[in-house]
Amino acid sequence: MGKHNITMTINGESVSAEVDSRLLLVHFIRENLDLTGTHIGCDTSNCGACTIMLDGKSVKSCTYLAVRADGAEITTIEGVAAEGTNSHLQQAFHDQHGLHCGFCTPGMIIRSMDLLKNNPNPTEEEIRWGISGNLCRCTGYNNIVKSVQQAATEMAKEKEASV
Amino acid sequence: MIPANFNYHKATSLKEAIALSSELGEEAKYMSGGHSLLPMMKLRFATPEHIIDISKIEGLSYIKEDGDMLKIGALTTQTEMEHNTLLKEKYPMMGDAIWLTADPSVRNVGTIGGNIAHGDAANDQPALMLAMRATVVAEGADGTKSIPIDEFFHGFYMTALEPSDILTEIQIPKAKKNSGGAYHKVERKVGDYATAGVAVHVELDDNGICQQVGIGLTNVSAVPMRLERGEEVLRGQKITDELIEQVGQIASEDCEPESDLRGSEAYKRSIVNTITKRMLNKALERARQ
Numbered sequence: 406m407g408k409h410n411i412t413m414t415i416n417g418e419s420v421s422a423e424v425d426s427r428l429l430l431v432h433f434i435r436e437n438l439d440l441t442g443t444h445i446g447c448d449t450s451n452c453g454a455c456t457i458m459l460d461g462k463s464v465k466s467c468t469y470l471a472v473r474a475d476g477a478e479i480t481t482i483e484g485v486a487a488e489g490t491n492s493h494l495q496q497a498f499h500d501q502h503g504l505h506c507g508f509c510t511p512g513m514i515i516r517s518m519d520l521l522k523n524n525p526n527p528t529e530e531e532i533r534w535g536i537s538g539n540l541c542r543c544t545g546y547n548n549i550v551k552s553v554q555q556a557a558t559e560m561a562k563e564k565e566a567s568v
Numbered sequence: 569m570i571p572a573n574f575n576y577h578k579a580t581s582l583k584e585a586i587a588l589s590s591e592l593g594e595e596a597k598y599m600s601g602g603h604s605l606l607p608m609m610k611l612r613f614a615t616p617e618h619i620i621d622i623s624k625i626e627g628l629s630y631i632k633e634d635g636d637m638l639k640i641g642a643l644t645t646q647t648e649m650e651h652n653t654l655l656k657e658k659y660p661m662m663g664d665a666i667w668l669t670a671d672p673s674v675r676n677v678g679t680i681g682g683n684i685a686h687g688d689a690a691n692d693q694p695a696l697m698l699a700m701r702a703t704v705v706a707e708g709a710d711g712t713k714s715i716p717i718d719e720f721f722h723g724f725y726m727t728a729l730e731p732s733d734i735l736t737e738i739q740i741p742k743a744k745k746n747s748g749g750a751y752h753k754v755e756r757k758v759g760d761y762a763t764a765g766v767a768v769h770v771e772l773d774d775n776g777i778c779q780q781v782g783i784g785l786t787n788v789s790a791v792p793m794r795l796e797r798g799e800e801v802l803r804g805q806k807i808t809d810e811l812i813e814q815v816g817q818i819a820s821e822d823c824e825p826e827s828d829l830r831g832s833e834a835y836k837r838s839i840v841n842t843i844t845k846r847m848l849n850k851a852l853e854r855a856r857q
């Protein structure tokens with residue numbers, strides 16, 4: 406059936422490919438591009454393990470056609486910080502034990518990036534609602550909330566230092 | 569899970585989309601956010617031969633007051649509605665609902681047009697549209713049409729839209745002085761579809777008499793449902809606790825829920841009663857502010 410030539414920017418690099426109409430974005434990312442940090446948990450748009458940043462917004466890539474991402478700018482967990490460094494969120498998840506098995510973590514971090522962009526100083530309740538589409542089977546969420554709080558504080562400090 | 573084979577087409581204008589749809593016929597489906605349609609395609613509940621992507625059409629994403637109407641473009645995402653100041657200040661019922669709809673990543677993509685055009689009584693927007701007496705504007709092969717919400721929902725996933733019709737705009741009578749609305753749904757877990765939900769919109773005159781009232785119910789009938797008998801009880805009256813009690817009772821009698829994983833029929837009737845009363849009180853409180 407339908408084939409399409411698509412071009413998008415993933416983690417700063419331009420990528421072109423020919424894809425089927427029905428190819429899901431998560432499969433394109435994992436299988437065509439070998440970026441396996443983006444996970445598939447439920448495959449039914451409920452768990453958020455597949456969350457990526459698409460044109461600045463968190464999106465569940467298991468529920469998005471690859472062909473629709475033509476022209477888009479995408480960030481996956483591999484692209485949130487330069488090789489060998491951690492973003493504030495990554496460092497905070499490490500410091501606060503915001504992960505156990507780590508399966509949900511890439512999605513949690515991408516979702517939290519979107520949350521903190523729109524609300525740099527969220528309350529605990531806002532964080533819990535903000536990650537409500539991302540399930541974690543291990544942590545019980547408390548340390549994830551603490552991680553997002555630490556990242557918010559660090560990001561605010563950095564912003565203050567830069568002005 | 570991968571959807572069955574289909575052919576993808578991207579439309580960049582309404583004209584192009586409608587021409588494509590007319591040419592491809594009934595086996596073609598429009599896709600906006602795709603967050604209702606694609607999950608159904610992955611489960612093979614829907615197997616369209618063609619998908620016409622309308623999400624890139626420009627000029628269909630806006631929220632504005634114009635004349636005596638609030639106008640919302642069909643491609644406005646639920647996230648855009650959530651952060652919109654006009655809706656926050658004057659139409660708080662929208663915020664009540666969107667906060668409880670799906671989760672932030674789904675709301676980043678799902679559109680108001682898709683939520684209504686899907687024709688699903690489990691979605692939250694239909695009840696709000698019934699309560700606020702919205703008009704659906706659509707454009708298709710035979711021109712532009714305005715469809716009052718009471719004529720829009722025809723059946724399970726069926727609406728007044730012809731296959732080539734694109735829902736372009738929602739029009740809602742502008743919030744009047746002494747008016748208020750509220751929405752709540754009971755859900756099993758955050759982001760779930762409603763076990764039951766109730767939207768209420770009331771308009772009072774200067775003496776506190778109810779001039780107009782709209783009550784819409786979520787997920788307790790096959791077709792999004794207006795609580796007509798309850799509205800009649802309140803219209804033209806000063807809304808008292810006794811009348812609110814009576815309307816709650818009517819809601820539990822007139823809704824048509826089925827027992828399923830979200831709860832038994834009796835449980836759903838009982839919570840419809842409770843939410844109706846609470847939302848009437850909350851809408852009244854907002855109308856009196």
Ligand SMILES: Cc1cc2nc3c(=O)[nH]c(=O)nc-3n(C[C@H](O)[C@H](O)[C@H](O)COP(=O)(O)OP(=O)(O)OC[C@H]3O[C@@H](n4cnc5c(N)ncnc54)[C@H](O)[C@@H]3O)c2cc1C
Pocket residue numbers: 449450451468597598599600601602603604605606607622642668669670671674677678679680681682683684685686690691692693729733734735736759760761762
């Ligand atoms: C995990 C999850 C949880 C959810 N929970 C809720 C919830 O609690 N409450 C709720 O209300 N919704 C919920 N949704 C649905 C979500 O809000 C959808 O995004 C929305 O209902 C549909 O919008 P869409 O733009 O994605 O529509 P699409 O999926 O693109 O389209 C839906 C249908 O409408 C048609 N259509 C779309 N746009 C138009 C148009 N402009 N003109 C004509 N036809 C059109 C399509 O052909 C299709 O038949 C949930 C979705 C997911 C994935």
Ligand code: FES
Pocket residue numbers: 444445446447448449450451452453454455456465466467468
């Ligand atoms: S894999 Fe996409 S939401 Fe679970």
Ligand code: FES
Pocket residue numbers: 503504505506507508509510540541542543544
């Ligand atoms: S750390 Fe294991 S699922 Fe979240």
